[in-house]
Amino acid sequence: MKKVISKTLLACALTGAFAMASTGAFAQTTxxxxxxxxxxxxxxxPAAANMLTADKITGNYDEIITFSGNTFNVSLLWNAGQFVTNNGTTPVASHLSPTGGSSNQYGLYALYQGNGTFSTSGGVTTFNFAPGGNLSVFTDPNSNTTFNKPANGSTAWTTGNSSDDVLIATGIPTSGQGTLNPSLSTCGSAGGSGINCGSFGSSTTFNLTSNGSKYFTSPNPFYNVSFQSGQLNNFSPTGTQEINGSMDVVFGVPEPTSVALIGLGLFGLGMSRRKKQA
Incomplete structure (x- = not known):
């Protein structure tokens, strides 16, 4: 019976996150x-003591994606670069460093697996992410973890020197969309660099571990949804491809009024269940 309840609550949470992500209505200021x-x-x-406040985490990603028919599977590695604030425009001083360099610095990375469908029309390819997959976020003391690319998009990245890494958050992809357009001026052969040929955005549920709650300290409880936005380099949507570029992460939490407007009693059920267990 407990397994049935657990599966039902998971489905409720996914449904709620998916619907609310599509509305774009999340707690924020004007x-x-x-x-x-x-x-x-x-x-x-071993990072030195430092409390910071930010509104975005910027970084870079490297992904392996495999296309088959009209579907794709993707396995992605994201390395955080810095915290920023003021609408994501101003760097925030921190000890975060993907490459290390001192005893006080550390890394922050995420491993993501997802899937979806795609279609091409007029040379423009559109990607739609399906609910399902996984997200895991880690801190990396001394920034010494090594990463090994998977053979295809259905396989997870593997790590080395990671015995001291700490899992701080997990999640499940809920939705997303991307567009590849090689005719963009930043991508095309007529003076284009080939490094900005489209973009994507996706969302996941976001759940802190006990160690994650010590790292992300506020708000409390923390945001339960994460949003990823990135830039696409040029590639051919066939077979297995490697894509890299920039990717930023922000967080959100549904507004109560938004939940009421779209009738998501399922999400409320999941939250009440958590309170009873607390």
Missing amino acids: TNPFPYFSVNESAAN
Whole structure:
């Protein structure tokens, strides 16, 4: 019976996150569209004590994606580069460093697997992410973890020197869309660089571990949805491809009024269940 309830609540949470992500209605201010969050870097041992507030995490990704028919499977590695604020425009001083360099620095990375469908018309390819997959976020003391690419998009990235890495959050992809357009001026052969040929956006559920709650300290409870937005380099949507570029992460939480407007009693059921267990 407990397994049935657990599966039902998971389905409810996915349904709620998917529907609310599509509305774009999340708690934020009129002056700053990205919700703020606070980080205690001393929780990312051996980082020195530092409390910071930011509204976005910027970074870079490397993904392996496999196309078959009209479907795709993707396995992605994201390495955080820095925290920013003021609508994601101003860097925030931190000990975060993908490459290390001092005893106080640490890395922050995520492994993501997802799938979906795609179609091409007029030379423009559109991607639609399906619910399902997984997201895992880690801190990397001393920034010494190594990463090994999978053979295809259905296989996870593997890591080395990662015995001291700490899992701080998990999630499940809920929705997303991307567009590849080689005719863009930044991508085409007529002076284009080939490094900005489209973009994508996706969302996942976001659940902190006990260690994650020591790192992401506010709001409390923390945001339960994460949003990823990135830029696509040029590639051919056939077979297995490797794509890389920039990818940023922000967080959100559904507004109560939005939940009421779209009739998501299922999400409320999941939240009430959590409170009873707390």
